[in-house]
Amino acid sequence: MQILSSTGGLSSTMEGMLVPICAYVVMAVSLNLTVGVLGELSLGHAGFMSVGAFTGVTAAVALGNHVSSGPVRLIVGMIVGALFAALVGFLIGIPVLRLKGDYLAIVTLAFGEIIKGIFNNLFVGIDSSGLHVSLLSDKTNLAEDGQLVIGGPMGLQSIPRLSNFVIGVILVLITLIIVFHLVNSRSGRAIMAVRDNRIAAESVGINVTKYKLMAFTVSAALAGAAGTLFAMNYTTIVANKFDFNTSILILVFVVLGGLGNMLGSIIAATALTILPEALREFSDYRMLVYAIVLILVMLATNNDTFKSFLRRLKPGQKKKKEVV
DSSP, rough: OOOHHTTTTTTTHHHHHHHHHHHHHHHHHHHIIIIIIOOOSSHHHHHHHHHHHHHHHHHHHHTTTOOHHHHHHHHHHHHHHHHHHHHHHHHHHHTTTTTTTTHHHHHHHHHHHHHHHHHHOEEEEETTTTEEEESOOSSSOTTTEEEEEGGGOOOBBOOOOOOHHHHHHHHHHHHHHHHHHHHTTTHHHHHHHHOOOOOHHHHOOOOOHHHHHHHHHHHHHOOOOOOHHHTTTSSBBBBGSSSSSHHHHHHHHHHHHHHHHHHHHHHHHHHHHHHHTTTTGGGHHHHHHHHHHHHHHHHHTHHHHHHHHHHHHHHTTHHHHHHO
């Protein structure tokens, strides 16, 4: 992709989509940890993304006068965003993960809207004396050398565009390493045991609350890092960008790619991010075509004949069947 970009093989539209694709891939993989591996439906994942975006950008802007390196500020911002999102995920998970099914989905949706409402009314400024925070008005008592970072309904302003495709790919790789190591560890097996049968897991001494919180917090932390990466690809961004529709979009990535299938989440997030732009030439009909494609893919992936065809394509499948 870097070679194509440097030689002019990519259009300006495609180049602008590289960082958002990386951010959405991280979001899809992290949500798959909650929905596919843990087995709990969360509809507030965009809320954790917004926490990472607003806190991470604030940290990166605050370091502007002390650290000249853009990549270092971006990395610090992603770490700060991940930590704050993990903290929010942990605090939300304590009461929320006691619920099941539709009740859990509704409450996580409510928390996502609450987080969006908080950032719509939050004003944060930075000057030589430090941070100034207000929830009442934009009167943050900034000095003349100050800068308003979060402007309530105006969102993040004058964001330094530090995100790039290389760091985006690195974040995707780190996310995959963390998720795969967790899933294949003893803790991951305990999480999947809780998903399959909570009563049986409790009967053999598995701490259900502990492992649910572990998966939920790791998922939130990765979403926070993705939020910082996503926000620092633009100069301005508002809290309404991380609304219910964004949570549903990420859930579509997960369901389309397959629950528990991380590679499927990567492919789905990439394809469905590019597809609306590729269909832009159809103007008013592009969202209709987009919806039809989604329906056809879901019908195909849930067809037994198509599934058996895919299984035959897997190397070693026939040999394994003969051994059995």
